Structure formats: C-alpha cells, structure tokens
Amino acid sequence: MTTMVLWTWLITILHVLVVVGVCASGEPVVSRIAFGSCANQSSPQPIWNGIIDFDPQVFIWLGDNIYGDVKRPFKLFGRERTIGPWKNVPRFVPASETEMQFKYKKAKSNAGYSLLRKKTQVIGTWDDHDYGLNDAGKEFSGKNISQRLLLDFLDEPHDSPRRKQAGVYASYMFGPKGKEIKVILLDTRYHRDPLFTDGSILGDSQWAWLKKELYGPRTEVTIIGSSIQVISNLSATTGPLFYMESWGRFPRERNRLFQLIAKSKRDGVFFISGDVHFGEIVRYDCATGYPLYDITSSGLTQAVENAIPRPLAFLVELVAWLTPTTMRVIEPRCRYRSCTYGQPNFGAIEVDWGAMPVTVKVEVRDVNGDSATSVNIPLSELQNEGTNHGSTVKSVELQKQCSLEIDLPWIVRYRLAFLFFFASAVFLLSVVIAPIILSRRVFGKCKFD
Template identity: 35%
Template sequence: MRSMAMLPVVLAMTSMTTAQGRMEQSNALVDVEAIALPLQRVAFGSCNHQDREQPLWSTIRAREPQLWVWMGDAIYGDYKAYDEIRTYLPPFPTFRDAPPEMLVEKYAKQLGHPEYQELRARVPIIGVWDDHDYGLNDGGKTYKYREASQQIFLDFLGEPPGSSRREQEGVFASYTIGKDGQAVKFILLDVRYNKDAYEDARGDFLGEKQWQWLEDELTTSTASFHVIVSGVQILPDDRVLPGENWARFPYQRRRLLNLLLKSNAKGVILLSGDVHFAEINQVQCSEYRSIITEITSSGMTHSWGEANWFDAFIFQAANLILPWPFRPHHSSVYGHKNFGEIEFDWTASPLPTATVQILGEDGQTKLRHVVSSHYLESDANEGDPSRSCRAIQEVSMPVLFTRQILLLGCVGLLIGGLLAALLACVYSLVVLYKRSFAFMANLQHRLFDGYEKLD
C-alpha cells in the first residue's frame, strides 16, 4: 500500500527529471562576451505562451539582433483551477501555484520550439521573469516554490551552474556590453521574488538588498546608456483598472524615480512588459529638465487587439476616449502582437543616440522614440526630486474624470445593449414556443375532430 501511495510522487519526479534533461540538452551558456562591439541592435519582448502560435521569431531573426532580452512571461507556467470549489468562493482565487515539475515541462516545451532554437543558436539571451514564468499570476514572496522556480528559470536562460544569480534571493542581474564611451548597461529588475501583497500600500517590489544593489549599479556606472528592465510598467499611474504596475506601490515608485534622478546615470531607457500591448510613456521632472521614457513591449503571442471582440472593443474604446497623459502622443500605442528593438548610433552628434522601436508581425515599425546619452538632471537641493515628476501631457482632473465616466458609460451601454438583445431573443423564443404549442394543440384538436367525423 505504501508503494502505491508513493507512485504519484515517483512519477512526478521522473517526469521532472526527464524534462530537466531536455532543458539541459538544449541549453547553451549565456555568452554576452561574444557580442561584436560596439553594440548596435538589441531585441526584446514579453508575454509568450508556449502553447500558442509564435509568429514573431522569424521576423526577429531577420532583423539580426546581437542580443535578445526577455522582459517577463517567457512562458505561462501557472494554471487556472476551474474544477475546484474554492475558485468560486471569495476572494475567487482562479490561479494556482505552479509546482516545479509543471514549470520544467513548460520551459522544455518553449526550448523545443524550432524557431526559438534557431534564435538561441545565433544570439545570446538574457532576461528576467514576471508572474507567469515565476509560477503564479500576480505572484510575490508568498509563492511557495520560488526557490525552485529561480533555479528552473536560470536553467532556461542557460545560466552557468556557478553563477551568482543562483545564490542570491531573486534573479536580478546587470550586464555591461561595450567600453570606452560605447558601453550599454542592462539592469534587470526582479519584481517577483520579494514582492509584497498589494493590500499593503507601503509594500515593495524589490526588497532592500536589491535596492542597495540597484543604487550601486547606477551610481558607479560610466556607461553611455542604461537600459532598465521591469516586468511591470513603472511610469503610468492613470489606469482605470489597477492591474499590476509600480503605481500600486506609490512610495517605491517615487523611490525609484528619486534614485534615477540622483544617480547621474546617462541615457536612461525603461523597458517593461505584462500588459499585452505596446506603448510609450514619459514623465517630465524638474520643469522639463529631465524626461524619463518607458517603452512597453508586450504580447508576442496574444494581445488586446486580437482578443475576443468584447475585449478588443474595450481596448479600442479606452484608447479613443481616455486622455492617456503619460503618452507623448495620444497614438503612442499598438495593440497587436509585437516585439521591441533598440538601435544605437555611436556617431550621432552631439551625443550618441538610441532609437527604440516597436515592430509588428510584418516587421514594420509601429512606434518609435529616440533617447540621447545625456544625464538626468535634478536640483541638488531637492531632497525628493520625484515630487517634481509629472505626466508628459497635462490633463486636469475634471477632464480625466469626465473621460473615465464616458468610457464607463460606453461600456455600460454595450453591456446593456447585449442584455437587451439577449432578453429580446429569449422573449422571441418564448413567444415562438407558445405560438408553436398553440398551433400544435389546435392542429391536434382539428385532427381529433376529423377522426371523430370519420367514425
């Protein structure tokens, strides 16, 4: 009986070992040292479901990037438990913690994708996770498999066995590529391993050790560009639906902006994923002396613009009606499958530039922004320079509130119209049923009368 009870455990461990073997066979070490200098082109993306069609890899390879950067959700490792009673009881926990063997299987499937294998054979890959490849939707430090998940994720990236990333609490990392005035520093933030619950307004994404590490990485760097990657959006705090972003922890968002402004880092570019559309957001600080830009690329396999008709309508209506003050232009959004790219021009005058683009499945540029290698400025006497940071477009609260009410009204009308149409259909079916019943009863009565006359 004991051996029978142990059978599921043995089978799970066997499955996990087999999948890990497949991962090891397909892995190559991350080798950014092999990149030809100076760095010219980097590609990046997020939200890639291993079970869906992955149409972007051939387009990405054709662009010949020198580096690929994962910004989170390289796979979808967590799962939904619709067959459990507690899913339908408050607080309605749909998602479940993904056990290690499930993560290993799903990473192995992604590593087995032929076109992704071709990219990995040519291009060094670095990256950081978000919630779905971490193992739990909106997950944080309470995820019970986080230590095992860390090792599995690093296996997926091909991180060497002795890497310091395997010993620390979280997968944050930095890479400096280039030298002598042509260096780019990539700073990858882990917003999962030490994340607090959102119920705590003073909660944190990073944890104190990562904050100290980040400060050292910024203040001691001489790189011409600093590319800072976060799995969730950093700058916008105007979203109608809260979702996941740094605005959920407003004190930590201010702390990050303060650190950026005080660090004297040059050429700061923020990258993020998570939201299943692409977008450019900006804040201006110290009366426009410093502008911080964030480029979001999300939705490699599924996006808002290609969702079901209702979600697509909500997305289009929201983008049409709401003011979106953090976007430099109202149209700085792209709702279909996409990936991002940075091209560095080291000969630009007076300073080197980085052109950040969002590209679609057709390989065409959908969004574009240029960042120069200049220092972020702040008033040396300001103890909290982040207080001067504002959305790049000024929108009054009455306008924002009115637009939000208008959007909710449109959604309400749509839902009301759908309910009215549904009720009309039900009413028509009931009327049709009654008439059919009456017709059949009348027909039966006539036939019965006819039989009586024949008798």
C-alpha cells in the same frame, strides 16, 4: 611613398574596425537590442523570424517567458466557481516542478527561438506566470524552485551569483569605453509585498544592489528592465472595470525609484517593460532632470486582440483610444490612433553611434518586424543637467507630460467606466423594454371577446 602606403593601410584597418564594431579592447559595439515578454510555449511563435531579421546582438526576456501556472476555465456557476463575487476557487493554481520543467523545455526547443540563441546573447528576468503563479509576490512558496528553473532556461552558469541570491535581478555591461550600454534587470516578484498595500516591490537587498548599480561607473546608455510597467498607471483609469499590475500601484516605491535615478545623476536612463499584452511607448518628464521613457512590449504570443474574435478587434482599438492616458507618446508614425498595439509584438532598440548627436530609436514591432510605434531619442536629451546649469527653455519643455493618471479629474479618470455602465444600461433596457413594446403592438391590435 612608403609613408602614404602605411597611412592608407592604417585608415583601412580603422575603417574595418568601425564597420565590424570592434575596438582595440576587443569589446564589440552593441547597437541593436531586442526584447519581449509573454510567450505561451503552447502557442505558435512565428514572431521569432521577425526578431531574427532585426539581427539583435542581445535579446532580453522581460517575463512570462513561459506560462507555467495552471489556468482554470471561466465558471460562473457550479461547484467550482472561478469568477464573480461568489467565486470559491482561485482561477490560477501553481504547476508542479515537473510540469514547469516540461514547459521550459518546450519553449527552449522552439525552432525560431533556438536559431536566435545560436547567434544572439540571451538574458532575462521573470514575471508572474514563470515565477509560478498569476500576480504572486513574496508570499509564493515555490519561488526558489522557480528561480532555479528560470536560470536553467537562461543557461546561467552553475557558479553564477544569481543562483545564490534571493531573486533573479542582474546587470550587464556591453560595448567599449565611450559606447557602453548597461542593462539592469529588476526582479519585481521575489520580494514584492501584496497588491493594494503600497508596500515594497524590490525589497531591501535589491534596493541596496540597485543603488550600487546606478551610482557605479557611468555609461552612455542605461536600460532598466522591469517585468511590469514603471511609468504608465492605467489601472487609475481602467478601474473599477479591471486592474493591471504596475509600479504606479505602489506609488511610494515608484517615487523612490525616480528619486534614486535623479540623485545618482546618471545619464541616458530609460525603461523597458512587458506584462500587459499590448505595446506602447510612454514618457514622464518630471521625475528626473530629463524625460524618462518606458517602452512596453507585450506579448510575443499573448495579445489583447488575440483574446477576442477577429471581427471585434476594432473594439479593443476603440477602448485603447478612449482610455485616458497622460503618459503615452502620440506620434504621427503610430499605426493606430491610440499609439498602442494589441497584436503580437516585440521591442527593438537601435543606437546610432555614428550620428551627431548619438540617437536611440525605440520601437514596438509586429510579428513581421514592421514598426507599429516608434520614437527617435537624441541621447543629448537624456542628460541630467541638474539645477545649476539647466536652461529655462528646457525646463519649460519638460512640462509637457508631467500629470500622472491618478491626478486626472475624476470625471476624466472614470470615463471608460461611465461609458461601459451606460452602454450596459442601454443594452439591458433594450432587452427588457423592446419585447414589452413589441408585445403591446402585436396584442394591442387583437380584440378578445
């Protein structure tokens, strides 16, 4: 009888440990991670309520945590022209250190974010606007001041190695053995060469660090956070109308990243990213021995549909649907046909450690915490099986999403530009020709002596 009681107590204790997510080592099991980017400190931020309801154990900032630089208004004419081929002043200029400190203080004191900080571990990296200047890279002179201000915002300890290194890259380990999650946060600003150069994004020191991290102790899940999109290269299909920053605009650097992951034989790797002011999930099947996913969440306040009048929001959805993409994951569960989401959003990751096999659910959620697009990924699919024992069936399946946007036929790649110029021509012709036809009809009926 005593033995039965002891077994009953032991089973009960083990059950409690599983429920509360604690192992013998004292490390809590992490199963919910939220992330986001692009939060204007001066805008309303109701989205924190949705994030808090998700109850994440970790929240990851992916950049543009504040909008620290100064944006001048659109001016086509006048002494200070900020747009057009004849512009004579930059649209964005750096703010002073005092202004940046004030903006960080405002962001940190937001009631919703303050509540999240009390119950959730917050980590993060930066993008351009909190780095100090739109689209800036290693040439930006104020980056060391910006680094200190960001790390203050993240409550980084004063003796942290991040305060002594060139750049804000970092890595974190969560969970007990057998249920470990590694988070690698990249710095895509401090060492980045200028756009259009196909140079480096990370710089030599960060590449050496990243190699050590990927070749280090194995974990069940490895999340690589990049402020800009890694897999998607929409600039290849939206140009020459407009361009977005991404790893795809540095093809040699992106190939180097894919090769490093492949050579490390690390399982369970996927990306999270921000920057673009919409959310989507993309996938590339031919970089490593298993599919690579990139879950983009952008932004917490800044979103493409918020940039135009609400009645015209359908135009954004139409453009998203018409823009050619070879990487986006199209699921029946998507809220919109394009499987992009252009309203304020955050990213959500749920790991079901009790499932067989273990499943990772990745989502883009709206301001209320409802799903806009999501994918369930069995962890068994993210296993680097190598060339010796990879099955033929699996290799055939991996050919589904292997075409890069840059490899699309030109008539498909520039479809959006063709449609835009055609619509503009029709509009201009209607503006010019319609009055002429109307005047002829009116004056043609008149007889003049």
